[in-house]
Amino acid sequence: MKAVRLYDAMDLRVEKAERPGTPPAGFVNLDVRAAGICGSDLHNYRTGQWISRRPSTAGHEFCGRVIAVGEGVSDLSAGDLVVADSRFWCGECPACRSGRSNVCEALGFVGEVCDGGFAEAVQLPARLLVRHEASLPARVAAMAEPLAVALHAVRRLAPRTGEPVLVVGCGTIGGLTALLLSDLHDGPLLLCDRNAARAETVAQLTGGRTVTLDPEAVATALGDARLRHAVDATGSTAAIAAALELLHGGGTLALVGISHGRLDFDPNVLVEREIALVGCHAFADELPEAVALLPRLADRLARLSEVLPSLDAVPDAYERLLKGETAALKTIVAIAD
Numbered sequence: 482m483k484a485v486r487l488y489d490a491m492d493l494r495v496e497k498a499e500r501p502g503t504p505p506a507g508f509v510n511l512d513v514r515a516a517g518i519c520g521s522d523l524h525n526y527r528t529g530q531w532i533s534r535r536p537s538t539a540g541h542e543f544c545g546r547v548i549a550v551g552e553g554v555s556d557l558s559a560g561d562l563v564v565a566d567s568r569f570w571c572g573e574c575p576a577c578r579s580g581r582s583n584v585c586e587a588l589g590f591v592g593e594v595c596d597g598g599f600a601e602a603v604q605l606p607a608r609l610l611v612r613h614e615a616s617l618p619a620r621v622a623a624m625a626e627p628l629a630v631a632l633h634a635v636r637r638l639a640p641r642t643g644e645p646v647l648v649v650g651c652g653t654i655g656g657l658t659a660l661l662l663s664d665l666h667d668g669p670l671l672l673c674d675r676n677a678a679r680a681e682t683v684a685q686l687t688g689g690r691t692v693t694l695d696p697e698a699v700a701t702a703l704g705d706a707r708l709r710h711a712v713d714a715t716g717s718t719a720a721i722a723a724a725l726e727l728l729h730g731g732g733t734l735a736l737v738g739i740s741h742g743r744l745d746f747d748p749n750v751l752v753e754r755e756i757a758l759v760g761c762h763a764f765a766d767e768l769p770e771a772v773a774l775l776p777r778l779a780d781r782l783a784r785l786s787e788v789l790p791s792l793d794a795v796p797d798a799y800e801r802l803l804k805g806e807t808a809a810l811k812t813i814v815a816i817a818d
Contacts, residue, residue, distance in 0.1 A: 484600035485795045486536035490529030493796050498538065501604035504551035509607045511545030511563065515619035515788075516598040517627065518542075518798060518812045520653065521590075524739070526799055531593050540814075541567035541591040543598030544613065544622035554607045562617075564625040566609040566768055569594050583633070583763040599795060601816060613772050620788050620813045621779045624657075627811070628778075629771035630737070631657035633764035635665065638735040640710040645669040645703055647711040649694065649724050651676070651683040654737055655714030656785060656810040660778065663687035668710075671702055673720075678808065686781050694723040709733065716740040730754045737761040786811040 484498040504510050522539055525531045547561040557563070570577055570585035577585050591597045591605065613622050631654050640646050646666060648659045651674035660683075662670055670689035674680035680691045692698045699708055709732035711724045716738030724734055725746065736758065750756060764771075775782070787809035789798055798812055 482601040483792050484538045484596075485540070485792050487526060487532065487539050488536045489532065490527065493526055493539070493799060494536070495793055495796060498600065500602050504549050504604055506552040507554060507606055507608070508551040508604055509547055509554060509557055509610060510549040510602060510604050511565075511610075512548050512602050513543055513545045513598050513600060513816045514562075514818050515623040515816055516540045516543035516814045517623045518795070518802060518814065519627065521739070522592070523799060523803055525593070527803060531590075533589075533593055537593060538596035538598075538600045538603070539592045540597035540599035541565070542623055542626040543603075544619055544625070545598070545603065547610075548602070550607065557607055557610060557612070561612055562615055562622070563610040563612050564622055564768070564772055565591060565598060565605060566611065567591050567626050568763055569609070581765060583765045599792060599814065601792075611769050611772050614776055617775055617779060618783065619815065619818050620786055621775055621782050623813050624782050624786065624811060625768065625772050625775060627653050628657050628661070628774065628782075629764040629768040630654055630761075631661055632767040632771050632774075634658050634712055634714075634735050634737040634761040635661050636767065637759050637761045638710055638712055638733055640666055640668060643668045644710055645671060645706050645708050647671040647673065647692070647699070647708055647724065647727065648689070648714065649673045649711060649720050650714035650738060651680045651810070652714060653811050655712070656683045658712050658714060658737070659683050659687045659689055660781060660785075661774075663689065664774075664778065669703065669706065671699065671708075676805075679810070682785075682808070683810070686784060694720065694727065696727060699727055711735070712737060714738045718742040718744045722746060725750060725756065728754070728756055730756075733757040733759055735759045735761050785809065786813050789814045792816060
Protein backbone atom coordinates (compact mmCIF):
# COMPACT_ATOMS: atom_id res chain seq x y z
CA MET A 482 0.00 0.00 0.00
CA LYS A 483 1.01 3.64 -0.32
CA ALA A 484 1.99 5.59 2.83
CA VAL A 485 3.58 8.92 3.77
CA ARG A 486 6.36 8.18 6.24
CA LEU A 487 8.54 10.48 8.33
CA TYR A 488 12.17 9.36 8.64
CA ASP A 489 13.67 12.44 10.25
CA ALA A 490 13.29 16.20 10.37
CA MET A 491 12.70 17.46 6.81
CA ASP A 492 12.69 13.86 5.49
CA LEU A 493 9.15 12.85 4.47
CA ARG A 494 8.66 10.15 1.84
CA VAL A 495 5.73 8.72 -0.11
CA GLU A 496 6.51 5.04 -0.52
CA LYS A 497 5.17 1.50 -0.46
CA ALA A 498 4.55 -0.07 2.94
CA GLU A 499 3.15 -3.35 4.19
CA ARG A 500 -0.59 -3.44 4.75
CA PRO A 501 -1.60 -4.17 8.34
CA GLY A 502 -1.91 -7.86 9.11
CA THR A 503 -4.78 -9.62 10.85
CA PRO A 504 -5.86 -7.39 13.75
CA PRO A 505 -4.98 -8.78 17.19
CA ALA A 506 -7.49 -8.89 20.03
CA GLY A 507 -9.01 -5.46 20.65
CA PHE A 508 -7.72 -4.00 17.39
CA VAL A 509 -9.38 -2.97 14.12
CA ASN A 510 -8.11 -2.53 10.56
CA LEU A 511 -9.35 0.45 8.56
CA ASP A 512 -9.23 1.61 4.98
CA VAL A 513 -8.46 5.31 5.40
CA ARG A 514 -10.92 7.58 3.56
CA ALA A 515 -9.46 11.04 4.29
CA ALA A 516 -6.87 12.59 6.59
CA GLY A 517 -6.07 16.13 7.70
CA ILE A 518 -2.65 17.79 7.95
CA CYS A 519 -2.20 19.27 11.43
CA GLY A 520 0.12 22.02 12.57
CA SER A 521 1.80 19.49 14.86
CA ASP A 522 2.55 17.31 11.81
CA LEU A 523 4.33 20.30 10.27
CA HIS A 524 6.16 21.05 13.54
CA ASN A 525 7.38 17.46 13.84
CA TYR A 526 8.51 17.49 10.20
CA ARG A 527 10.35 20.77 10.64
CA THR A 528 11.99 20.04 14.01
CA GLY A 529 11.85 16.28 14.58
CA GLN A 530 10.84 17.06 18.18
CA TRP A 531 8.46 14.11 18.60
CA ILE A 532 10.07 11.50 16.37
CA SER A 533 10.26 8.29 18.39
CA ARG A 534 10.05 5.75 15.53
CA ARG A 535 11.89 5.81 12.20
CA PRO A 536 10.13 5.60 9.87
CA SER A 537 6.63 6.30 11.13
CA THR A 538 3.49 6.85 9.06
CA ALA A 539 2.29 10.34 9.98
CA GLY A 540 -1.25 11.64 10.38
CA HIS A 541 -3.61 11.67 13.37
CA GLU A 542 -6.72 13.41 12.00
CA PHE A 543 -8.53 10.89 9.84
CA CYS A 544 -11.61 8.86 9.10
CA GLY A 545 -11.98 5.41 7.60
CA ARG A 546 -14.03 2.31 6.93
CA VAL A 547 -13.66 -0.77 9.14
CA ILE A 548 -12.46 -3.77 7.12
CA ALA A 549 -11.54 -6.26 9.86
CA VAL A 550 -11.96 -6.58 13.62
CA GLY A 551 -9.93 -8.53 16.14
CA GLU A 552 -11.13 -10.89 18.83
CA GLY A 553 -13.17 -9.23 21.56
CA VAL A 554 -14.30 -6.27 19.46
CA SER A 555 -18.08 -6.33 19.71
CA ASP A 556 -19.16 -2.73 19.04
CA LEU A 557 -17.65 -2.36 15.55
CA SER A 558 -18.21 -4.34 12.37
CA ALA A 559 -16.79 -4.42 8.86
CA GLY A 560 -18.27 -1.57 6.85
CA ASP A 561 -18.68 0.85 9.78
CA LEU A 562 -17.53 4.41 9.08
CA VAL A 563 -15.42 5.82 11.90
CA VAL A 564 -13.19 8.68 12.98
CA ALA A 565 -10.00 8.13 14.93
CA ASP A 566 -9.04 9.44 18.34
CA SER A 567 -5.51 10.85 18.08
CA ARG A 568 -4.55 10.10 21.69
CA PHE A 569 -2.79 6.83 22.54
CA TRP A 570 -3.32 6.62 26.30
CA CYS A 571 -2.45 3.82 28.71
CA GLY A 572 -5.78 3.56 30.58
CA GLU A 573 -3.99 2.53 33.77
CA CYS A 574 -2.24 5.58 35.26
CA PRO A 575 -3.92 7.80 37.88
CA ALA A 576 -4.77 10.42 35.22
CA CYS A 577 -6.53 7.88 32.99
CA ARG A 578 -8.35 6.29 35.90
CA SER A 579 -9.65 9.73 36.91
CA GLY A 580 -11.03 10.39 33.41
CA ARG A 581 -8.16 12.65 32.30
CA SER A 582 -6.77 10.54 29.47
CA ASN A 583 -5.61 13.69 27.67
CA VAL A 584 -2.96 14.13 30.38
CA CYS A 585 -2.11 10.41 30.61
CA GLU A 586 1.30 9.93 32.22
CA ALA A 587 2.35 7.81 29.23
CA LEU A 588 0.45 9.74 26.57
CA GLY A 589 1.50 9.40 22.96
CA PHE A 590 -0.20 10.26 19.69
CA VAL A 591 -1.24 8.27 16.65
CA GLY A 592 1.24 8.95 13.87
CA GLU A 593 4.08 9.10 16.39
CA VAL A 594 3.96 6.15 18.79
CA CYS A 595 2.10 4.07 16.19
CA ASP A 596 1.47 4.41 12.46
CA GLY A 597 -1.13 6.99 11.53
CA GLY A 598 -3.58 7.87 8.81
CA PHE A 599 -1.44 9.11 5.90
CA ALA A 600 -1.76 5.65 4.38
CA GLU A 601 -4.27 3.56 2.50
CA ALA A 602 -4.86 1.40 5.59
CA VAL A 603 -4.12 1.52 9.31
CA GLN A 604 -4.53 -0.68 12.40
CA LEU A 605 -5.69 0.85 15.69
CA PRO A 606 -7.18 -0.19 19.03
CA ALA A 607 -10.97 -0.31 18.74
CA ARG A 608 -11.21 1.99 21.77
CA LEU A 609 -9.84 4.84 19.62
CA LEU A 610 -12.65 4.72 17.07
CA VAL A 611 -16.01 6.53 17.03
CA ARG A 612 -18.70 5.79 14.44
CA HIS A 613 -20.14 8.66 12.40
CA GLU A 614 -23.17 9.11 10.15
CA ALA A 615 -22.78 7.51 6.73
CA SER A 616 -24.06 10.69 5.04
CA LEU A 617 -21.02 12.74 6.11
CA PRO A 618 -18.47 13.49 3.38
CA ALA A 619 -15.05 12.10 4.21
CA ARG A 620 -13.51 15.61 4.11
CA VAL A 621 -15.87 16.64 6.91
CA ALA A 622 -15.55 13.48 9.01
CA ALA A 623 -11.75 13.90 8.95
CA MET A 624 -12.18 17.18 10.86
CA ALA A 625 -13.72 15.53 13.93
CA GLU A 626 -10.42 15.36 15.80
CA PRO A 627 -9.47 19.07 15.53
CA LEU A 628 -13.10 19.96 16.24
CA ALA A 629 -12.82 18.00 19.50
CA VAL A 630 -9.67 19.97 20.38
CA ALA A 631 -11.57 23.21 19.81
CA LEU A 632 -14.56 21.93 21.80
CA HIS A 633 -12.29 21.09 24.72
CA ALA A 634 -10.95 24.66 24.65
CA VAL A 635 -14.49 26.08 24.66
CA ARG A 636 -15.44 23.83 27.57
CA ARG A 637 -12.34 24.84 29.51
CA LEU A 638 -12.98 28.54 28.86
CA ALA A 639 -16.62 28.19 29.99
CA PRO A 640 -17.78 31.71 29.02
CA ARG A 641 -20.83 32.99 30.85
CA THR A 642 -24.07 33.42 28.95
CA GLY A 643 -24.12 36.58 26.85
CA GLU A 644 -20.51 37.61 27.58
CA PRO A 645 -18.09 38.48 24.74
CA VAL A 646 -15.28 36.11 23.74
CA LEU A 647 -12.09 37.02 21.89
CA VAL A 648 -10.38 34.34 19.74
CA VAL A 649 -6.75 35.17 18.98
CA GLY A 650 -5.53 33.27 15.93
CA CYS A 651 -7.82 32.09 13.14
CA GLY A 652 -5.92 29.03 11.99
CA THR A 653 -7.47 25.58 12.23
CA ILE A 654 -8.06 25.41 15.99
CA GLY A 655 -8.84 29.11 16.41
CA GLY A 656 -11.22 29.02 13.45
CA LEU A 657 -12.97 25.90 14.73
CA THR A 658 -13.17 27.41 18.23
CA ALA A 659 -14.85 30.48 16.74
CA LEU A 660 -17.21 28.25 14.76
CA LEU A 661 -18.22 26.37 17.91
CA LEU A 662 -18.67 29.58 19.88
CA SER A 663 -20.96 30.94 17.17
CA ASP A 664 -23.02 27.75 17.44
CA LEU A 665 -22.93 27.08 21.19
CA HIS A 666 -22.47 30.50 22.82
CA ASP A 667 -24.76 33.53 22.62
CA GLY A 668 -22.30 36.35 23.34
CA PRO A 669 -20.45 38.68 20.93
CA LEU A 670 -17.49 37.08 19.14
CA LEU A 671 -14.27 38.98 18.40
CA LEU A 672 -11.59 37.60 16.07
CA CYS A 673 -7.95 38.57 15.68
CA ASP A 674 -5.31 37.28 13.26
CA ARG A 675 -2.29 38.83 11.57
CA ASN A 676 -3.69 37.40 8.33
CA ALA A 677 -6.61 39.77 7.80
CA ALA A 678 -8.09 37.70 4.96
CA ARG A 679 -8.15 34.59 7.13
CA ALA A 680 -9.79 36.45 10.01
CA GLU A 681 -12.41 37.82 7.62
CA THR A 682 -13.16 34.33 6.29
CA VAL A 683 -13.83 33.11 9.82
CA ALA A 684 -15.87 36.24 10.57
CA GLN A 685 -18.12 35.59 7.57
CA LEU A 686 -18.80 32.02 8.69
CA THR A 687 -19.35 32.84 12.36
CA GLY A 688 -20.86 36.32 12.45
CA GLY A 689 -17.87 37.48 14.47
CA ARG A 690 -16.16 40.86 14.26
CA THR A 691 -12.47 41.29 13.46
CA VAL A 692 -10.32 43.42 15.76
CA THR A 693 -6.68 44.08 16.52
CA LEU A 694 -5.10 43.30 19.89
CA ASP A 695 -5.51 46.88 20.95
CA PRO A 696 -7.56 48.08 23.96
CA GLU A 697 -9.16 50.89 21.97
CA ALA A 698 -10.16 48.59 19.10
CA VAL A 699 -11.71 46.06 21.50
CA ALA A 700 -13.51 48.78 23.47
CA THR A 701 -14.94 50.22 20.25
CA ALA A 702 -16.17 46.79 19.19
CA LEU A 703 -17.80 46.02 22.54
CA GLY A 704 -19.15 49.41 23.63
CA ASP A 705 -20.14 49.16 27.28
CA ALA A 706 -19.47 45.42 27.52
CA ARG A 707 -16.36 44.09 29.26
CA LEU A 708 -14.07 41.42 27.83
CA ARG A 709 -13.54 38.62 30.33
CA HIS A 710 -13.03 35.57 28.10
CA ALA A 711 -10.38 34.92 25.46
CA VAL A 712 -8.74 31.98 23.70
CA ASP A 713 -5.20 32.06 22.36
CA ALA A 714 -4.71 29.66 19.46
CA THR A 715 -1.40 31.14 18.28
CA GLY A 716 1.12 30.15 20.93
CA SER A 717 2.71 33.57 20.43
CA THR A 718 3.96 34.90 23.76
CA ALA A 719 3.45 38.44 22.49
CA ALA A 720 -0.18 37.66 21.62
CA ILE A 721 -0.74 35.99 24.99
CA ALA A 722 0.67 38.99 26.84
CA ALA A 723 -1.50 41.36 24.79
CA ALA A 724 -4.62 39.28 25.42
CA LEU A 725 -3.94 39.31 29.16
CA GLU A 726 -3.85 43.08 29.12
CA LEU A 727 -7.23 43.21 27.40
CA LEU A 728 -9.07 41.11 29.99
CA HIS A 729 -11.11 42.75 32.72
CA GLY A 730 -11.36 41.53 36.29
CA GLY A 731 -12.58 37.99 36.76
CA GLY A 732 -11.46 37.00 33.28
CA THR A 733 -10.11 33.76 31.82
CA LEU A 734 -7.56 33.21 29.07
CA ALA A 735 -7.55 29.67 27.61
CA LEU A 736 -4.28 28.65 25.97
CA VAL A 737 -4.58 26.08 23.19
CA GLY A 738 -1.69 27.13 20.93
CA ILE A 739 1.75 25.50 21.19
CA SER A 740 4.27 28.15 22.23
CA HIS A 741 7.90 28.58 21.27
CA GLY A 742 9.06 30.90 24.02
CA ARG A 743 8.59 31.93 27.63
CA LEU A 744 6.05 34.38 28.96
CA ASP A 745 7.41 37.20 31.10
CA PHE A 746 4.69 38.88 33.12
CA ASP A 747 3.89 40.21 36.58
CA PRO A 748 1.86 37.55 38.44
CA ASN A 749 0.21 40.34 40.41
CA VAL A 750 -1.82 41.00 37.25
CA LEU A 751 -3.45 37.61 37.79
CA VAL A 752 -3.90 38.15 41.52
CA GLU A 753 -5.21 41.72 41.55
CA ARG A 754 -7.56 41.26 38.57
CA GLU A 755 -8.34 37.63 39.42
CA ILE A 756 -7.40 36.42 35.96
CA ALA A 757 -7.25 32.67 35.28
CA LEU A 758 -4.79 31.15 32.79
CA VAL A 759 -6.21 27.82 31.60
CA GLY A 760 -4.20 25.26 29.66
CA CYS A 761 -6.05 23.15 27.07
CA HIS A 762 -4.32 19.95 25.97
CA ALA A 763 -5.89 17.93 23.13
CA PHE A 764 -9.31 16.81 24.41
CA ALA A 765 -10.73 14.63 27.17
CA ASP A 766 -14.10 13.03 26.35
CA GLU A 767 -15.24 15.52 23.69
CA LEU A 768 -14.66 13.42 20.54
CA PRO A 769 -18.11 11.72 20.48
CA GLU A 770 -19.77 15.11 21.04
CA ALA A 771 -17.69 16.64 18.25
CA VAL A 772 -18.74 13.81 15.94
CA ALA A 773 -22.39 14.46 16.84
CA LEU A 774 -21.94 18.13 15.87
CA LEU A 775 -20.49 17.36 12.42
CA PRO A 776 -23.78 17.08 10.48
CA ARG A 777 -25.04 20.54 11.40
CA LEU A 778 -21.60 22.12 10.90
CA ALA A 779 -20.77 20.18 7.73
CA ASP A 780 -21.34 22.94 5.17
CA ARG A 781 -19.28 25.46 7.09
CA LEU A 782 -16.51 22.95 7.80
CA ALA A 783 -16.26 22.14 4.10
CA ARG A 784 -15.89 25.84 3.31
CA LEU A 785 -12.93 26.07 5.68
CA SER A 786 -10.97 23.28 4.00
CA GLU A 787 -9.08 22.44 0.83
CA VAL A 788 -8.72 18.86 -0.46
CA LEU A 789 -5.58 17.27 -1.90
CA PRO A 790 -6.22 14.60 -4.54
CA SER A 791 -3.92 11.89 -3.15
CA LEU A 792 -1.16 10.96 -0.72
CA ASP A 793 1.39 11.87 -3.41
CA ALA A 794 0.54 15.55 -2.85
CA VAL A 795 1.38 15.53 0.88
CA PRO A 796 5.14 16.40 0.81
CA ASP A 797 4.59 19.43 -1.43
CA ALA A 798 1.64 20.46 0.75
CA TYR A 799 3.87 20.37 3.85
CA GLU A 800 6.27 22.81 2.22
CA ARG A 801 3.47 25.07 1.00
CA LEU A 802 1.78 25.12 4.41
CA LEU A 803 5.04 25.92 6.19
CA LYS A 804 5.38 28.93 3.91
CA GLY A 805 1.81 30.01 4.66
CA GLU A 806 0.77 29.59 1.03
CA THR A 807 -2.87 28.64 1.53
CA ALA A 808 -6.11 30.46 2.17
CA ALA A 809 -7.76 27.39 3.71
CA LEU A 810 -7.86 26.72 7.44
CA LYS A 811 -7.49 22.96 6.98
CA THR A 812 -5.86 20.79 4.33
CA ILE A 813 -7.49 17.39 3.84
CA VAL A 814 -5.99 14.49 1.87
CA ALA A 815 -8.48 12.39 -0.09
CA ILE A 816 -7.34 8.76 0.10
CA ALA A 817 -10.24 6.39 -0.64
CA ASP A 818 -14.02 6.56 -0.50
